[in-house]
Amino acid sequence: MDAIRTQNLTKKYRLGWRLGKLKALEGLNLTVREGEVYGLLGPNGSGKSTTLKLLLGLIEPTEGEAWLFDVPCHKVESRLHVGFLPENPYFYRFLTGAETLEFYGKLCRLRGAALRRRIDELLELVGLTHARNRRLAGYSKGMLQRIGLAQALIHDPKLLLLDEPTAGVDPIGSRDIRDLILRLKRMGKTVLLSSHLLAQVQEVCDRIGVLHLGKMILEGNVQTLIRDQNRLAITVENLPEPAKATVESVVTQAGGRVVSIEHPQTTLEALFLEAVRKDPRGMHYHD
Ligand SMILES: Nc1ncnc2c1ncn2[C@@H]1O[C@H](COP(=O)(O)OP(=O)(O)O)[C@@H](O)[C@H]1O
Numbered sequence: 001m002d003a004i005r006t007q008n009l010t011k012k013y014r015l016g017w018r019l020g021k022l023k024a025l026e027g028l029n030l031t032v033r034e035g036e037v038y039g040l041l042g043p044n045g046s047g048k049s050t051t052l053k054l055l056l057g058l059i060e061p062t063e064g065e066a067w068l069f070d071v072p073c074h075k076v077e078s079r080l081h082v083g084f085l086p087e088n089p090y091f092y093r094f095l096t097g098a099e100t101l102e103f104y105g106k107l108c109r110l111r112g113a114a115l116r117r118r119i120d121e122l123l124e125l126v127g128l129t130h131a132r133n134r135r136l137a138g139y140s141k142g143m144l145q146r147i148g149l150a151q152a153l154i155h156d157p158k159l160l161l162l163d164e165p166t167a168g169v170d171p172i173g174s175r176d177i178r179d180l181i182l183r184l185k186r187m188g189k190t191v192l193l194s195s196h197l198l199a200q201v202q203e204v205c206d207r208i209g210v211l212h213l214g215k216m217i218l219e220g221n222v223q224t225l226i227r228d229q230n231r232l233a234i235t236v237e238n239l240p241e242p243a244k245a246t247v248e249s250v251v252t253q254a255g256g257r258v259v260s261i262e263h264p265q266t267t268l269e270a271l272f273l274e275a276v277r278k279d280p281r282g283m284h285y286h287d
């Protein structure tokens, strides 16, 4: 069974008298298998949030259909096994982390010892046990996104829809959230996340789809997409300068062509994370 399936899913927003309609999503055919992490990518306004809202039955499609675990999205039952992290989650600033989860747990009819156990488990999972009795007003953006993830997990759903889970979160906070998503995958959850940050999703997603102006323009397995089949990169250390010419001639004699010999680049994000990791004061400056 597929966790998510859409067929020709289309959404036009009415803009008002004489302004016509805006096609926010056009003919989307999406399939997400159970246990998969799927990334919906695309710039702002490309239709990512619209897709998630359609899947949650928050808005109605203009055309087409969608199913969650084979149940049509217009039926309330389709949402029984779904957790949702909205784009800009709104929380009560004066509640503590633990109280926030208690509030959402009660909405899902959890009570007593079972609720207390679930709150402890989730705070541990998202790394907020130390901040459980602090008010959300004092949480960083990364901590708020993590309490949002815990909220989405309160009823132990099989499927998670996460709208821009790392937007506005600093690199370490984003790394924590990505690690968390990988843990959820290992727990057997299916995840559909949206992001406008392409580089950030490549380590967590099995497959990605790229939306542009409401249309899916690229889809595939992440590893296949980022691998350049015709090129091979060899990284060496301590190679004396004259030996470079030897390497080059070996390649040329074998019928290959040297495209570049250069110092490999790292990403700014990797450099920043490494520097912080080496800091004797530790990594949790933002908590
Ligand atoms: N309720 C709405 N009414 C009119 N237009 C909307 C509405 N919601 C979104 N849009 C428009 O639909 C397009 C897609 O929006 P959205 O799905 O939010 O994109 P993304 O999440 O990828 O940034 C944008 O052009 C946006 O302005």
Ligand SMILES: [Mg+2]
Binding pocket: 045, 048, 049, 050, 087, 163
């Ligand atoms: Mg959006």
